[in-house]
Amino acid sequence: MSQVKFLNLKLKNPTVLASGILGLTASSMKRVVEFGGAGAVTTKSFNIEWRKGHKNPSILPFRHGLLNAVGLSNPGIDEMVKEIRLFRRQCDAPIFASVFGRTIDEFAEVTRLTVEAEPDLIEVNISCPNVHSEFGQPFGNSCEDTAKITEIVKKNAGDIPVSIKLGPHGPGVARLARVCEEHGADAITAINTVGPGMLIDIEVRKPILSNKTGGVSGPAILPIAVKSVYEVYKAVNIPIIGTGGVTVPEDAVQMILAGATLIGIGTGVYYQGIDVFKKIEQGVREYLDRHGFKSIEEIRGGAHE
Amino acid sequence: MSDLMQTFPVKRIIEHGPGVKSFYFDRMTDAVAGQFVNVWLPGIDEKPYSVSALGEDWLEISVKAYGVFSGAMMKLKVGDLVGIRGPFGKGFTFRDNALIIGGGIGIAPLRILARELSERNFRFVSLLGAATAHEVIFVDDFRRRSSNCYVTTDDGTLGKKGLVTDDLLEIIKKEKIEFVYAAGPEIMFVKIKELIDPLGIAYEFCLERYMKCGIGICGQCTLDGSGIRLCVEGPVLNQDDLKAVTELGLPHRDASGRRV
Numbered sequence: 001m002s003q004v005k006f007l008n009l010k011l012k013n014p015t016v017l018a019s020g021i022l023g024l025t026a027s028s029m030k031r032v033v034e035f036g037g038a039g040a041v042t043t044k045s046f047n048i049e050w051r052k053g054h055k056n057p058s059i060l061p062f063r064h065g066l067l068n069a070v071g072l073s074n075p076g077i078d079e080m081v082k083e084i085r086l087f088r089r090q091c092d093a094p095i096f097a098s099v100f101g102r103t104i105d106e107f108a109e110v111t112r113l114t115v116e117a118e119p120d121l122i123e124v125n126i127s128c129p130n131v132h133s134e135f136g137q138p139f140g141n142s143c144e145d146t147a148k149i150t151e152i153v154k155k156n157a158g159d160i161p162v163s164i165k166l167g168p169h170g171p172g173v174a175r176l177a178r179v180c181e182e183h184g185a186d187a188i189t190a191i192n193t194v195g196p197g198m199l200i201d202i203e204v205r206k207p208i209l210s211n212k213t214g215g216v217s218g219p220a221i222l223p224i225a226v227k228s229v230y231e232v233y234k235a236v237n238i239p240i241i242g243t244g245g246v247t248v249p250e251d252a253v254q255m256i257l258a259g260a261t262l263i264g265i266g267t268g269v270y271y272q273g274i275d276v277f278k279k280i281e282q283g284v285r286e287y288l289d290r291h292g293f294k295s296i297e298e299i300r301g302g303a304h305e
Numbered sequence: 306m307s308d309l310m311q312t313f314p315v316k317r318i319i320e321h322g323p324g325v326k327s328f329y330f331d332r333m334t335d336a337v338a339g340q341f342v343n344v345w346l347p348g349i350d351e352k353p354y355s356v357s358a359l360g361e362d363w364l365e366i367s368v369k370a371y372g373v374f375s376g377a378m379m380k381l382k383v384g385d386l387v388g389i390r391g392p393f394g395k396g397f398t399f400r401d402n403a404l405i406i407g408g409g410i411g412i413a414p415l416r417i418l419a420r421e422l423s424e425r426n427f428r429f430v431s432l433l434g435a436a437t438a439h440e441v442i443f444v445d446d447f448r449r450r451s452s453n454c455y456v457t458t459d460d461g462t463l464g465k466k467g468l469v470t471d472d473l474l475e476i477i478k479k480e481k482i483e484f485v486y487a488a489g490p491e492i493m494f495v496k497i498k499e500l501i502d503p504l505g506i507a508y509e510f511c512l513e514r515y516m517k518c519g520i521g522i523c524g525q526c527t528l529d530g531s532g533i534r535l536c537v538e539g540p541v542l543n544q545d546d547l548k549a550v551t552e553l554g555l556p557h558r559d560a561s562g563r564r565v
Binding site for chain 1: 308309310311312343345347348350351352386388517518519520521522523524525527528529530531532533534558559560561562563
C-alpha cells in the first residue's frame with residue numbers, strides 16, 4: 001500500500017532522505033535505507049571541485065529546528081560519483097544526485113559528469129540560502145536564472161529525470177515551479193531550508209554560526225513547506241518532492257494532501273532517529289487504513305478544492 | 306545539558322607541560338566516560354572534546370596543542386567564555402578485570418573511565434603511553450586507582466622507553482585481563498586489534514573523526530562499511546561494531562569529506 005510511482009521509478013514507500021543529511025557516503029545512505037526504511041535517498045549536494053564549506057559551528061539546534069550554514073562542503077564530483085556507484089551496487093533503492101554549480105556553466109558540467117554515475121534522478125540545488133557571502137543571491141531567486149539552469153541541466157542529463165529544488169523566497173515558489181516546468185523539469189523539490197536566519201549567543205553577544213547566518217529547517221518551517229507544496233501543486237503538472245519540517249506521520253500526510261508525491265525528510269532524523277522513515281511510512285499507512293483509503297494516490301492533493 | 310549552544314567561563318586551568326592543559330568549567334551537565342562535548346571558541350571554530358573528568362561541581366576537558374583550534378585553546382585565560390554543547394555519543398560500558406590503554410591525549414577520556422570503574426570497585430590495570438613524561442596526564446591518579454599502572458614514553462622520560470603495544474600481550478597474560486579499553490591514535494587501535502583479536506578478548510575503543518553537527522545528521526563522521534555515525538553510535542565502539550568498519554587506520558575524512 002505504501003508503494004509509490006514517481007516518474008519512471010517505483011519506490012517501496014514515499015519517504016526520501018533529503019539532501020544534506022547523511023548523504024556523503026554509500027555506507028551512510030545504505031544504512032538510511034536498510035535500517036532507516038527510506039524509499040529513496042538523496043546525496044549531499046556536490047559540484048566539480050571539493051569544498052571545505054564554512055567553519056564550525058555550522059549546524060545548531062534551537063528550540064524549534066536547526067540552523068545550518070554548512071556551506072555546500074563536499075569532496076568533489078569524482079568522489080561523489082564513486083559513492084553513487086558503490087550505493088547502486090549495494091542497494092536497490094533509488095538514489096537522487098543533488099548537484100549545484102557556482103556558475104551556470106558549472107551546472108552543465110556537473111550534470112554531464114553526474115550522468116556517468118547513473119543516478120535515478122538529478123536534483124538541482126539552486127536555492128541554498130547559506131552561501132550568499134561567496135555566491136551572492138541564489139540562482140533560484142531569479143526566474144531568468146532558474147530557466148537557464150533548468151534548460152542547461154536537462155540538455156546534459158540525457159534520459160535521467162531532473163528535479164529542481166526551490167526555496168520559498170524570491171519571486172515565489174509557484175512562479176518558479178512554472179518556469180521549471182516550461183523549461184523541461186521533470187519534478188520539483190520544494191522546499192530548501194528557509195531564511196537565512198541567525199542565532200546570537202547572549203553572553204558573547206555575537207552570532208554563533210561561523211557564517212553568522214544559515215538556513216532554517218525542522219518543525220519551524222513545516223507550515224511554509226506545506227503552503228509551498230500546495231501552491232506548486234496548483235501551478236504545475238509535474239510531481240513534487242515535498243520537503244521541509246516533516247517530523248511525524250501527520251506532517252507527511254499534510255504534505256501529501258497539499259500535493260506531494262514523495263516526502264523528503266532530513267532534520268526529522270535529528271528528532272526521530274534514522275528510522276524516522278520507517279515510522280513515518282507506518283504512520284501514513286495507518287492513516288490511510290483508518291480512513292478507508294487504499295493508496296496514497298487517493299489522497300494526493302486532497303486539500304485542494 | 307542540551308544540544309543548544311551555551312557559553313561558560315573558564316574557571317581554572319592546569320598546565321601539565323608545554324602544549325598540554327586541562328580546563329575546568331562549572332559542571333553544566335552529566336556525562337559518562339567516553340562521551341564528548343562540542344567546544345566553541347567564538348571567532349575561531351568548534352571541535353569535539355572528550356569529557357576527561359567530572360567533579361561535584363566541575364567539568365574538565367584536557368587538550369593537547371596540535372592544530373589551529375587546540376593552539377587557540379592554549380591561549381585561553383580564566384574567565385574567557387567558551388561555548389559548550391552536549392554531551393554527545395555513547396560512552397564506555399563498565400567491566401571488571403579490564404586493561405585501560407591510553408595513547409597520548411587519548412588518556413583524557415580514560416581518566417573519567419578509571420574513576421567510574423574504581424567507584425564500582427572494579428579491578429583494572431592501566432597502560433599509558435605518550436611521547437614524553439608530561440603528556441602522560443594525571444598519571445598519579447591512574448596509579449592510585451589501578452591495581453597496577455604501566456607507563457611507556459617515546460623518549461624514555463617516564464616509565465619504559467617504547468610503545469604501549471610493546472609488552473601488551475605479556476601484560477594481558479600476567480594481569481589476567483578479561484576486557485580491554487583503549488583511546489588514542491588510530492594506528493594504536495590497529496595494532497591492539499591485531500594483537501588481541503586472536504585471543505578473543507572483548508574490547509571498546511574510543512575513536513575520533515572530523516565532526517560538524519554532533520547530533521547525527523550531517524554524515525561527516527559516518528564510518529565506511531558500517532554507516533555508523535561516530536557522534537551518535539560512537540565514539541566508543543566495541544569489537545562487534547568494528548567488524549563492519551572498513552576504514553580503521555585509513556586517513557580520516559576532512560571538512561570537505563575527502564580522505565586526506
